[in-house]
Amino acid sequence: MTKEVFPEGEAVFRHKPHTPELFTITIDEIDRAGESFIGMIRVDEPHAxxxxxxxxxxxxxxxxxxxxxxMPMSIKDFLMHLSSVKDKRTLSLSKxxxxxxxxxxxxxQREPSIKASADMINLENILAGIKAENAAAFVILKKNNMFNFFYFHSGEPKMAHFADISGIQAGTExxxxxxxxxxxxxxxxxxxxEIMVYRDITTSEASDVSEIKPFLISEALLQDRSKIIEPAPAEPPSTKAExxxxxxxEVTDGPQKGNKFNVPLPCTIGRRDADLxxxxxxxxKRxxxxxxxxRKIVFKDLDSTNGSMVNGKGVKEIELSDGDIIQIGNTALKIQFIPN
Structure with missing residues (x-):
């Protein structure tokens, strides 16, 4: 495995043998944590x-x-690498x-403005310069492949994250x-x-973040499997009028295209706090x-940010007919009635 050591925050688990199942479970756990989760998945391979x-x-x-x-990379490239390259690897999750x-x-994402060994530069002068400019910055000190991060705000060092545990004890309290x-x-x-000084600390999300997010999760669309655990039957249901x-x-467009589910009513639909x-x-979210x-099936938009359409027309509330297509976000859902 790679030798680089980084601060990891609060480790949820470390260096488990990677499997597609473990990755799927990990993504599902992150999704269940919702907005409270800030962190990272780390994948270690022999040379990267x-x-x-x-x-x-x-x-x-x-x-x-x-x-x-x-190097930065797109999320799509990360996933493609994970699925295509079969090198021995481990998976870690940290908050x-x-x-x-x-x-x-x-x-x-950024190139350091200064990168040199400590014996070649005067770090004290660099810190004084950051303070004089009242600037934001990151300084990374690397020793024995351990990367230690120091954050500066308004010219002052505000927070340190050590990969080298001994570094925490480098000074007195x-x-x-x-x-x-x-x-x-x-x-x-x-x-x-080795000292790396970053004066430009602007960062950005991946360019494909909105389009690739749905591919990170498992195929299941349902939050509460105990409530709806009924995949659609291969044969069409009885047409008896009940x-x-x-x-x-049926998901007819979007990342889960092709999936079919039988859903009991009432049912909320959303990205997080919903049944589906x-x-x-x-x-x-809802x-x-x-x-x-x-005998009516009624669709309601719950004051969503981007609105909803049925059969190509914007709606707030509408009675559905068998076969109607609901469009929410980038996902299209075909509604088929199931007689009781």
Whole structure:
């Protein structure tokens, strides 16, 4: 496995043998955590390490390090690599704070303004310059392939994340972060330390984040499998005219295209807090509902951000007919009545 060591925040699990099943379970757990989850999946291979970052429960960005060089990548490329390359690999999951997430993204997405061994530059002068400019910055100190991150806000060091646990003890409890940095960069044993200074710390989400998010989850669309665990039968249901209490929903467009489910009514539809979960960034958390009113099946838009359409027309509430197509976000759902 790769030798690079990074701060990991709060480890959920470390270096489990990777399998498609483990990845799917991990994604499902992140999705269930919802907006409370900030963190990353790390994939270690013999000659590279890959990262998939999550912000408030949604896939945000990806990147990798190969031959010592950090690079950003699209989420689609991350997933394609994971599915196509069969190298021995391990999977790790960590929760992080926003500052560590930001630092890792800066490392992958930006070039350092200064990169040199500690014995070639004066770190104290660099820190004084950051302070004089009242600037934001990240400084990374790398020793023995361990990357230690220091975040500066308004010219002052505000937070440190150590991969090298001994670095936390580099100074006394009374030491400032600046003093700890200097002690770590210039150790008494003269161990080589590489310094990377990032003055441009702007970061961005992956360009494909909205279109690729739905592919991260397992094929199941339903949040509560105990409630609806009934896949659509291969044969069409009886056409006997009876009051429908269920509908068959077929995904005719979108990432889950081809899936079919029998859904009991009433049913809410949305990206998170709903009975039928659509993992589509353009779908609201509680986007719409279906309910039976007598012999009628009624569709309601629940004040969604992007609205809803039925058969190509924008609607707020409408009685459905058998075969109608509901469009929410990038996902199209065909509604078929199931007589009781």
């Amino acid at each position: 390490v890959y990262f998939l970052f999550f912000l408030r429960g949604d896939a945000y960005a990806a990147g990798y390090i190969a031959n010592g060089k950090p 992080t704070d926003p500052v560590l997430l930001k630092g890792l993204l800066v490392f992958l 009374e030491s400032s972060l600046s003093e700890q940095m200097l002690l770590y960069a210039y150790p008494s044993d003269k161990a080589p330390v 009051k429908p209490i269920r509908v068959r929903i 979960r659509i993992r589509d960034m353009t779908v609201s 986007h719409a509902s279906l309910e039976a009113l007598g």
